[in-house]
Amino acid sequence: MTKELGVGIIGCGNISTTYFSLSPLFKGLKVLACADINVQAAKQRAEEYGVKAQTIDELLANDEIDVVVNLTIPDAHYPVSKAALEAGKHVYSEKPLVLSLEQGEELRRIAKEKGLSVGCAPDTFLGGAHQLARKFVDDGGIGRITSGACYVMGPGMEMWHPNPDFFFLPGGGPILDMGPYYIANLINLIGPVKRVAGLTSMASETRTITSQPRNGEIIPVKTPTTIQALLEFVSGATVTLTASWDVWSHRHANMELYGTDGSLYVPDPNFFGGTVEASGRDKDIKALGAWDHPFGKFNQESPNGPRANYRTAGLADMAMALIEGRDARCSLDRTLHGVDIMTSILKSGAEGRFVDLTTTCTQPAALGIEEAQALLK
Numbered sequence: 138m139t140k141e142l143g144v145g146i147i148g149c150g151n152i153s154t155t156y157f158s159l160s161p162l163f164k165g166l167k168v169l170a171c172a173d174i175n176v177q178a179a180k181q182r183a184e185e186y187g188v189k190a191q192t193i194d195e196l197l198a199n200d201e202i203d204v205v206v207n208l209t210i211p212d213a214h215y216p217v218s219k220a221a222l223e224a225g226k227h228v229y230s231e232k233p234l235v236l237s238l239e240q241g242e243e244l245r246r247i248a249k250e251k252g253l254s255v256g257c258a259p260d261t262f263l264g265g266a267h268q269l270a271r272k273f274v275d276d277g278g279i280g281r282i283t284s285g286a287c288y289v290m291g292p293g294m295e296m297w298h299p300n301p302d303f304f305f306l307p308g309g310g311p312i313l314d315m316g317p318y319y320i321a322n323l324i325n326l327i328g329p330v331k332r333v334a335g336l337t338s339m340a341s342e343t344r345t346i347t348s349q350p351r352n353g354e355i356i357p358v359k360t361p362t363t364i365q366a367l368l369e370f371v372s373g374a375t376v377t378l379t380a381s382w383d384v385w386s387h388r389h390a391n392m393e394l395y396g397t398d399g400s401l402y403v404p405d406p407n408f409f410g411g412t413v414e415a416s417g418r419d420k421d422i423k424a425l426g427a428w429d430h431p432f433g434k435f436n437q438e439s440p441n442g443p444r445a446n447y448r449t450a451g452l453a454d455m456a457m458a459l460i461e462g463r464d465a466r467c468s469l470d471r472t473l474h475g476v477d478i479m480t481s482i483l484k485s486g487a488e489g490r491f492v493d494l495t496t497t498c499t500q501p502a503a504l505g506i507e508e509a510q511a512l513l514k
Contacts, residue, residue, distance in 0.1 A: 142166050142227075142456045143201045147193055147217055148208030149173040149182040152231060155448050156206060157186040163453030164514050165460055166204065172196040193217075197224040204229055206452060211308045215240040218255070222247045227459065229256045229452045232317040234472045236308040238480055238495070241473040248469065254458070256465050257472035259318045260451025262325040263504045264409025265433015269425055270401060271503050274326055278415055279396030282327055285376040288389035289315045289407075293382035295346045295356070302356050304382075305344055310360040311380035312479050318406040319378060319392065320475045321467075323368070326394065326403070327376070329497045330478050331369045337361035337486030340383035366482045371497070378482075409433065410445035431509040453512045454504075466501035474498040 144166050146153055153171070160168050170189040173179040183190035196202060197220060205221035207214055207230040215235045218228045222244065234257040235241045248255050261267065274282065289311065294301040303309050324330075339362040346354045363381040370376070379389075392403040398418060404411025410433050416422040432450060435443035451467035458465035474496045481492040502508075 140165070140460060142203040142459065144168045144204050144206055144452075145191075145196045145199060145202035145226075146171040146182075146206045146208060147173070147196060147221075148210075148231075149175070149178040150208065153182055153208050155446075156208065156452070157182065157188075159447065159449040160452070162447070162514060163449060163456075163512055165453055165456035165512075169201050170196050170199060193220075197221060197226065203227060204452070204456065207231060210303050211236060211313065212303065212306075215244070218244055219247065222251060222253055222255070225251060225253070227254045227455075229455055229467075230258070232258045233308075233313050233479065234476055236313070236480075238473070238477050241476050245469055245473065254455060254465065255469040255472075256451060256455040256467045257469070258448070258451055258467065259321050259406075260448060260454070260467050261318055261406055261409055262322040262501075263432055263450045263454070263466060263509070264445060264447065265428060265430030266404050266409065266411040266413050267322055267325065267406065268430055268432070268504050268509070269428045270403045270413050271325055272428075272505070273401065273413070273415060273425060274394075275503060278399065279394065279401050280398030282372070282374045282394050282396045284374060285392065285394040286389075287319050287323070287376065287378045287392045288387065289319060289391070290379060290381040290384035290387050290389070292385050293344060293362070295344045295348065297348050299348055299350065301344070301346060301348070305356060305358045305360060305362070307360050310362060310364070311382050312361075312364045312366070312482055315407065316364075316378070316380050316479050317475055319380075320478050321471070322392065322403070322406040323376060324471055324474065324498065325501055327370050327372055327374050328500045329371050329474055330494055331371045332491050332493045333366055333368050333478060333481050333485055334491045335364055335366040335482035335485040337483060338363045361483065361486060364482060364486065366485075368478065408444060409447050410435070428506070430506050431513060432504075450509075450512060457512060464502065466504065468498075468501070470496075470498040471501060
């Protein structure tokens with residue numbers, strides 16, 4: 138197989154700039170074209186990044202494109218990914234992959250029938266901080282993980298996003314929008330989930346946009362904005378996950394895991410870097426020693442200072458997996474298990490009962506220093 142796959146991006150909104158600007162860091166892929174239902178948006182990105190602007194149909198028919206990156210809004214993820222598979226293209230999607238397990242199973246059926254691969258963000262669990270946490274767990278640093286607690290909470294998206302409507306409609310909400318980062322990292326650190334329970338609610342039936350250019354506009358809320366979930370893992374570990382856009386401030390840590398021999402404090406799974414801390418039975422919490430992981434090095438400035446940002450690592454790993462004939466870390470099985478977890482949590486909240494999962498997966502292979510370096514040019 139070729140040593141470099143041609144990439145076409147469908148969806149030229151905010152997140153597309155990340156893929157355009159960071160993909161040149163990685164081996165195995167080259168962005169060649171982009172498309173959007175807004176033709177002008179595609180032309181703008183094409184001009185910015187030196188690629189070809191095409192219609193969606195033209196991109197899907199482009200023989201130079203091996204992988205379609207689906208960056209459309211969540212409600213369009215399924216039909217766009219399905220069309221790409223039917224056109225004979227591998228697919229890598231932004232999260233969530235789909236909005237129902239049935240949609241995901243249909244993508245799996247088509248992919249298997251055509252011998253194609255499907256992958257999906259998030260790939261932040263491949264970051265230096267989270268792979269350091271993985272190594273510590275694998276090395277027995279806290280013994281067997283028995284429980285944990287995760288929190289992703291804030292006041293909502295209407296304060297900064299120019300068009301926040303879809304965040305508050307079915308298919309949006311904090312569990313499907315932010316939950317994937319936490320669930321992907323829990324699968325990375327603990328493995329698959331057996332069953333879930335959830336309590337769901339919303340603080341208000343409307344939201345007032347305070348961002349520009351729609352400041353003052355009122356939009357409806359049609360999906361839960363606070364979700365409190367309990368996850369029982371196949372390993373026996375039990376973890377609570379709270380995801381909310383109804384919280385103005387809090388003092389909860391992002392992710393804590395408790396084991397038979399200590400505790401592990403994991404930084405925000407939405408980012409690649411951060412400080413990993415742990416304690417043993419002596420209860421003395423200390424930062425883990427420095428680890429020179431490529432995906433933990435600062436490479437961007439942000440309003441909060443320098444940070445590590447290697448989004449597109451999952452796409453690059455998928456490309457190299459196709460070239461090398463191995464399992465991709467952001468694979469369809471793991472992504473679909475994540476969708477099963479999240480939609481089952483919402484189902485539990487609606488029906489008031491535990492929900493057993495119908496999917497499972499393996500933990501992704503760890504991405505150590507050498508493996509990460511091998512993905513970079």
